[in-house]
Amino acid sequence: MKSTYNLRERINHKCIKKCNPEKRKETTNNDICKVTKSELDRLPIRCVGNWAYQKIYRLNQYFGIFSNAMKNKWRGLNYIELCSGPGRCILRKTGEEIDGTSLSILRHPSFNFIKKAIFIDKDETIIKILNKRIKNLSINNAYGVIGNYNDIDILENIFSDLEKDFLNLIFIDPTDCSVPFETIKFIKSYFKYVDFVMNFPYGTDLIRNLHGAIQNITWPSRVKYLKFLGSNDFFERKEVKNLAVLPNKQQLVLEFFIEYIKNLKSIGLKYCESEQVKNYYMLLFASGHSKGLELWKKSQSINPDEQREIVFDD
């Protein structure tokens, strides 16, 4: 089956466009625009950079291929999104609004193959907005719920609504490197079968702060990075300290990334691969099974910049 992916793009006429980080302190609250609402459904929207489209596209590509390939091989499939946002976003450069990751998955032609979808965000207002959008779609096997990636007990309670012997796909989309490795470890061990797609936001976070966090034990984000990485001795290694004083930060960030992949492999996520999204982040795929990786590679073969049409295998 061939299908063009539709994010219900439209120009938002009230967007003041190109707000810089300083301006966004006035015009947004937790990245939700205070100036305009969606012209599609009159609900609040999230202000994002243009590269958000690449993330949505790549996630949807994988979702389509994964769900089609797995739908008859398992008793059921679940989709979980941690850091869901409100469902619709606005590209600050152009003022164009589009469906965010959560709504794009719910409207994906292959969402029919999903038994249950749960969307988690720590912000109560965001979850209320997302739940209104889910209601507008008349979907009854999906809901948003308040949860925090720093609180494993809450996550466990949320996950208890999902059947344990289903195959789970989890997408984790934080704005910085603050999802503790313990949380990833917990998710992997809680679900018997789970594949991860994760945003690894190095360009907005690590590049600016990692060298400082290694050189200075009182650096504000040091503890956050240590918890995220899951290796206590990384910051003490001689070769890492040597990289931290070099003017070019890329190599240091690369070492950190390699260490993160090593840690994922150590908890059974042996098959990892990443896709660069501009200079801001990596979309990281991690699975315990080679089939997952095979599907990921297949799904990422079309570049979002060159091709806005998605081909779904039937």
Ligand SMILES: C[S@@+](CC[C@H](N)C(=O)[O-])C[C@H]1O[C@@H](n2cnc3c(N)ncnc32)[C@H](O)[C@@H]1O
């Ligand atoms: C990058 S946005 C998500 C965007 C969304 N996935 C999309 O593409 O449309 C990150 C979201 O993470 C949420 N968040 C931040 N810290 C969190 C935490 N500790 N636990 C859960 N969600 C969190 C924020 O409220 C925000 O909505």
